[in-house]
Amino acid sequence: xxxxxxxxxxxxxxxxxxxxxxxxxxxxxxxxxxxxxxxxxxxxxxxxxxxxxxxxxxxxxxxxxxxxxxxxxxxxxxxxxxxxxxxxxxxxxxxxxxxxxxxxxxxxxxxxxxxxxxxxxxxxxxxxxxxxxxxxxxxxxxxxxxxxxxxxxxxxxxxxxxxxxxxxxxxxxxxxxxxxxxxxxxxxxxxxxxxxxxxxxxxxxxxxxxxxxxxxxxxx
Amino acid sequence: xxxxxxxxxxxxxxxxxxxxxxxxxxxxxxxxxxxxxxxxxxxxxxxxxxxxxxxxxxxxxxxxxxxxxxxxxxx
Numbered sequence: 001x002x003x004x005x006x007x008x009x010x011x012x013x014x015x016x017x018x019x020x021x022x023x024x025x026x027x028x029x030x031x032x033x034x035x036x037x038x039x040x041x042x043x044x045x046x047x048x049x050x051x052x053x054x055x056x057x058x059x060x061x062x063x064x065x066x067x068x069x070x071x072x073x074x075x076x077x078x079x080x081x082x083x084x085x086x087x088x089x090x091x092x093x094x095x096x097x098x099x100x101x102x103x104x105x106x107x108x109x110x111x112x113x114x115x116x117x118x119x120x121x122x123x124x125x126x127x128x129x130x131x132x133x134x135x136x137x138x139x140x141x142x143x144x145x146x147x148x149x150x151x152x153x154x155x156x157x158x159x160x161x162x163x164x165x166x167x168x169x170x171x172x173x174x175x176x177x178x179x180x181x182x183x184x185x186x187x188x189x190x191x192x193x194x195x196x197x198x199x200x201x202x203x204x205x206x207x208x209x210x211x212x213x214x215x216x217x218x219x220x
Numbered sequence: 221x222x223x224x225x226x227x228x229x230x231x232x233x234x235x236x237x238x239x240x241x242x243x244x245x246x247x248x249x250x251x252x253x254x255x256x257x258x259x260x261x262x263x264x265x266x267x268x269x270x271x272x273x274x275x276x277x278x279x280x281x282x283x284x285x286x287x288x289x290x291x292x293x294x295x
Contacts, residue, residue, distance in 0.1 A: 004281070012274050019270055023263045029247040203277065210284050217291050 007199050014196025018045070021189045028183050032101055039097050040182065041193045046090040047115075049197040051157070053083035053205070054122075058150035061143035073139040076146060077129060078208045082201045084122045091115060102167055110164045111171060114156030121149045 022041035030037060057079040064072035094112065095105045106112065128145055132138035161171040182190060 004278075008281075016267065016270060019266050020263055023259060023266075029249055031247055034247065035249055207277075207280060207284060210288065214284070214287055214291060 008203050011196055011199035011203055014192045015200055018042075018189055018193035018196055022193065025185060025189060027186060036097060036101055037186075039093070040186065041189050043090060043093040043097055045190070045193040045197045046086050046093065047157075048194040049201050050083045050086040050090060051153070052198045053079045053086065053201050054150055054153055057083060058147055061146040061150075064139055064143045068136065068139060070135075070139075073142070074209050074212060075205075076143060078205045078212070079201075080122060080125055080146060080149075081208065082204045084119065084126065085204075086197070086201060087115070087119050087122065091119065107167060109167045111157065111161040111166045111168045114160055118149075118153050118156045121152050125149055 018041050022038055027035070027037050057076050060072050060076035060079070064076055094115075098107060098109075098112070099105045102109075125142065125145055129138060129142050132141060161168060165171075
């Protein structure tokens with residue numbers, strides 16, 4: 001049998017728990033939302049996982065600038081890739097949810113538009129990486145751009161939705177976690193789900209990094 | 221012991237039922253689906269899909285490990 005790292009097992013357990021608990025545990029009964037409040041466990045968690053991944057990516061970009069190494073560059077780029085993947089899933093799931101609660105697939109909400117711009121910025125990051133041939137140069141340029149991209153992410157997802165009015169709960173003004181229309185029972189599923197999807201993302205990252213390393217070994 | 225536990229469960233069930241009757245009427249939820257037990261079908265389907273994804277991940281994991289080993293031995 002293959003020995004699995006503990007956090008990979010934890011990822012499986014937590015996501016499994018979020019699927020089962022997410023459907024069977026009671027949720028607050030709210031107008032408009034109805035049962036779609038359960039999307040919090042699946043849609044919002046993707047975004048949280050993305051933000052964790054992008055944070056790691058940014059940290060490793062800074063590390064790479066301080067002390068360039070292939071490992072740092074690889075972690076930075078692959079976490080950004082998987083973060084982008086989660087972001088796309090988050091956007092699509094959000095559009096479906098919006099259609100049935102806000103009435104349209106795309107309402108011009110500050111946060112929705114902000115995420116779209118953020119995703120485009122990260123798309124540009126992958127394009128930028130693909131367009132530079134030299135390894136060292138690519139690493140440095142990508143790292144600088146990635147830090148800029150993360151600042152934009154914080155601006156578009158963290159600050160602008162709070163300064164302006166957003167349809168998203170927890171925005172407009174300066175609310176903290178208290179404002180997600182959640183009760184404590186929901187948090188018992190929500191937080192583990194975030195950790196679960198984040199670890200799942202790390203698992204994808206792990207595979208991609210290892211495959212990249214194999215590729216490099218084969219081409220040398 | 222057992223009796224006590226059962227009693228607690230019964231009380232909990234009754235309280236849940238009362239709270240359901242008291243508050244359940246204003247906002248439409250999928251309570252009917254749960255009553256008839258069919259929400260479990262959906263959960264089962266989703267769990268199956270997720271298990272499928274995990275099985276795929278594990279297979280990939282095995283494959284990568286194998287290649288890593290082979291490359292490690294060669295160099």
